[in-house]
Amino acid sequence: MMPETEALPFGPGALVVVGFYIASLLAIGGYAYTKRKDESLGDFFLAGRSMGFIVLLLTLYATQYSGNTFLGFSGAAYREGLGFILSIHFMTAIVVAYLLFAPKLYRISREHQFITPGDFIYHRFQSRFLCILVTLLMVYALCNFTLAQMKTLGTAFEGISQGRIPLWVGVISLTGVMLIYESLGGMRSVAWTDAVQGGILLLGFGILLYLALTEIGSLPVAISKLAANPDTVHKVKPPDAEGVRRWISFILMVGLGAAIYPQAIQRIYAARNVKVLKRSLAVMAFLPLTTTLIAVMIGVLMAAQVPDLNALVQATGAGQTVAPSETVFTLLCLKVMQGSELGYWLVVVLFAALLAAVMSTADSALLSISSMVTKDIYGRFLCPEADQAKLTRVGRWATWVLMVPIVWIAITYEGNLIDLLKLKFELLIQCVPAIYLGIHCRWLTARTVIVGIFMGLLVTLGLTWSGTLGFSEINYSKIWGFHSGVIGLTVNSLICLTDYFRPFRNTSA
Secondary structure (H helix, E strand, O other): OOOOOOOOOOOOOHHHHHHHHHHHHHHHHHHHOOOOOOOOOHHHHHHOEEEEEHHHHHHHHHHHHHHHHHHHHHHHHHHHHHHHHHHHHHHHHHHHHHHHHHHHHHHHHHHOOOOOOOHHHHHHHOEEEEEEEHHHHHHHHHHHHHHHHHHHHHHHHHHHHOOOOHHHHHHHHHHHHHHHHHHHOOOOHHHHHHHHHHHHHHHHHHHHHHHHHHHOHHHHHHHHHHOOOOOOOHOOOOOOOHHHHHHHHHHHHHHHHOOOOHHHHHHHHHHHHHHHHHHHHHHOOOHHOHHHHHHHHHHHHHHHHHHOHHHHHHHHHHOOOOHHHHHHHHHHHHHHHHHHHHHHHHHHHHHHHHHHHHHHHHHHHHHHHHHHHHHHHHHHHHHOOOHHHHHHHHHHHHHHHHHHHHHHHHHHHOOHHHHOOOOOOHHHHHHHHHHHHHHHHOOOHHHHHHHHHHHHHHHHHHHHHHHHOOOOOOOOOOOEEEEEHHHHHHHHHHHHHHHHHHHHHHHHH
């Protein structure tokens, strides 16, 4: 049995290490400010379109893997067992999805100097309404993303300080750090800090694997224990037919959706050349094995070690603000820290990696929100005569203004963020046809894409809310194992594909 859950025993030394890490981020931001070439949007939001292989790879890696990989994925693997190995598939699917459109989008973006995803939408379809519709859906998804990271950021910092620094202080302080280095150097600061954070993240997952195998035991032994226990045997069984369909749904939803996150698209724009972009994506295809696989192993090992985590958490009164399964990472860290001095410092590095994962994801999302609000809303509709320098200044101020409500919600909201914002991916993927088909299919028209998006949203929201709003006693958020968003995307895509047959009808007429 694992030791009782209690506050992680971080001392002053751990805070010094974290303080040094935060100071280094500010130093990088200051250095990035000295390297700016001009006050153009391309320099501020895309780092002058000059990212090399190492920086692009690490910023993609640090952005794709967040604090949820440590806490959420390990917790899901604890609940579901080996079935959550599907996370490796959907994280790999993101890279496959990139390759479906990224090389061609990169070439178009260089020719037309795109800054945001909305720039491509407007260039391709010449529709202001479609541009603003896609932009609003993407801004919603990123606000969701940033809010969740802010909440995790404050919780992690509160844990590192053993409650001496309240959650609200951690959220405001670390947000302030991000805003400073982001305002100084824009994408250049974010990418360079992401490179540092990505390196720390890789180190952290390596440490996590070492600690799991040395402190808990081997994976074969854990699987044997789970199989021998009637209460946990379901965690090592293969999925049934509905489970397989659920896997397919997750792979489609996360794979297609995460690849069109605005911060991901802007990193495509920022690559030095198409060769650098393809090399970075090729390496990214293998990185789920260094991150997601390790998180799944932690969850499975802990499921065998502590089969009744709910009872343990309830008995000690710990972890009441999160799902009990999401404490497995903290439990492992506690066991290691109490074991030896070396274990203590390894966990300090591990929590620095957790902070790095959260901050690297949050700062990228925040910069993308700022760029879309500045370029696609302010610059395109409110002040189209503004020059590049003015838009860049607006972008800096927009970053600070936008963070005020996000930070306030992160501090005051006490419920489950997943329940509050669970529609993020399911709404975001309604933009998939506009980008994937828009890049490759000349016959696709703006009117059809708009109808497709609205019908996809109507189906998604209708199925999701049918039970909660009293329209039905059955919850239709999943049908036959498929998420409502994937069903909505299917309707959306079929509507868009009708444009393919229109030229033939016109010709025959």
